[in-house]
Amino acid sequence: MSPVEGAIKLARYATKRDKLIAFYGCFHGRSMGALSLTASKSTQRKGFGALLGGIEHIPYPYAYRCAHGHTAETCGAEILEQLEGQIFKRLFDPEDVAGIIIEPIQGEGGYVSAPKFFLQELQRICRQHGIMFIVDEVQSGMGRTGKWWACEHAGVEPDILCSAKGIASGMPLGAIIAKESVMRWKPGSHGTTFGGNPVCLAAALATMDLIEDEYMENARVMGEHLAGRLADWTKKFKIVGDVRGRGLMIGIEIVRDQRTKEKAADLRNAIVDAAFHKGLLVLGAGENTIRLSPPLLIDQEQADFAVRMLEDCVREAEKKI
Numbered sequence: 001m002s003p004v005e006g007a008i009k010l011a012r013y014a015t016k017r018d019k020l021i022a023f024y025g026c027f028h029g030r031s032m033g034a035l036s037l038t039a040s041k042s043t044q045r046k047g048f049g050a051l052l053g054g055i056e057h058i059p060y061p062y063a064y065r066c067a068h069g070h071t072a073e074t075c076g077a078e079i080l081e082q083l084e085g086q087i088f089k090r091l092f093d094p095e096d097v098a099g100i101i102i103e104p105i106q107g108e109g110g111y112v113s114a115p116k117f118f119l120q121e122l123q124r125i126c127r128q129h130g131i132m133f134i135v136d137e138v139q140s141g142m143g144r145t146g147k148w149w150a151c152e153h154a155g156v157e158p159d160i161l162c163s164a165k166g167i168a169s170g171m172p173l174g175a176i177i178a179k180e181s182v183m184r185w186k187p188g189s190h191g192t193t194f195g196g197n198p199v200c201l202a203a204a205l206a207t208m209d210l211i212e213d214e215y216m217e218n219a220r221v222m223g224e225h226l227a228g229r230l231a232d233w234t235k236k237f238k239i240v241g242d243v244r245g246r247g248l249m250i251g252i253e254i255v256r257d258q259r260t261k262e263k264a265a266d267l268r269n270a271i272v273d274a275a276f277h278k279g280l281l282v283l284g285a286g287e288n289t290i291r292l293s294p295p296l297l298i299d300q301e302q303a304d305f306a307v308r309m310l311e312d313c314v315r316e317a318e319k320k321i
């Protein structure tokens with residue numbers, strides 16, 4: 001079961017409230033509850049009918065395309081004003097809100113990071129109103145950004161944290177981690193057939209040792225190395241609009257024109273396909289971003305191979321404009 005389903009239930013159970021707030025662009029999963037929070041691509045919702053009620057979505061701070069011209073450090077102030085000044089005043093009384101859920105770095109949505117201050121303010125607003133601050137680290141967690149959790153870079157401490165994917169090196173496992181004061185299920189109130197699978201748990205314990213001993217530090221070091229190699233790409237290539245991310249979670253946004261920032265999904269797709277034929281597996285994220293999300297054990301030789309191959313593919317794609 002998706003950890004996000006557990007987080008929805010726990011937030012409602014712990015607060016005895018039912019409203020939830022989520023962000024446009026965020027992806028939280030495809031089961032019915034999680035899908036109600038997901039606002040990434042409408043195809044993910046199309047054909048499935050009515051979803052969970054009592055959910056509002058607000059914009060996610062996207063510094064590269066900030067409507068208010070803010071920087072990566074300050075983008076999002078107006079969104080928080082909207083939350084407090086509009087949502088809480090016109091739609092949901094904050095005392096009815098069980099939780100606010102956010103990806104500290106959007107995965108599916110295009111590898112967009114929420115600024116530090118934004119996560120800190122969100123936490124403050126949650127604390128002020130007794131709302132559960134829920135962080136979805138299914139993609140960004142387990143050492144990928146050089147810390148256990150991406151939200152640690154902002155110095156925040158969620159009430160409920162969702163983890164999966166890297167938690168057991170690909171064995172099927174998800175987890176909700178919550179403060180003891182929050183995780184107060186009564187026996188029988190929550191559980192699942194495959195929860196606590198002993199083989200998956202053994203894989204998770206071994207994975208955690210490896211991450212702690214070497215891979216988290218490797219993610220930080222290799223992430224810095226990759227970021228260094230990609231740092232001048234917006235100068236070097238006309239179709240690279242933005243390079244961003246943390247650790248081994250790097251997004252390269254492809255545009256038709258750096259000035260207008262017109263999204264170039266076709267060029268991005270051409271790059272992803274060409275990379276595949278050169279032996280490099282990369283995936284798209286959002287409408288026009290390439291995501292680099294290699295295994296945490298990547299070494300420098302492999303990272304440099306990836307940069308060289310990608311460089312060739314971007315150069316090829318650039319000839320198409």
Ligand SMILES: Cc1ncc(COP(=O)(O)O)c(C=O)c1O
Pocket residue numbers: 002004027028029030031034103107108136137138139140
């Ligand atoms: C941030 C995030 N949350 C949750 C999920 C889980 O999605 P699902 O339950 O559909 O596998 C994913 C999967 O990609 C994800 O990236």
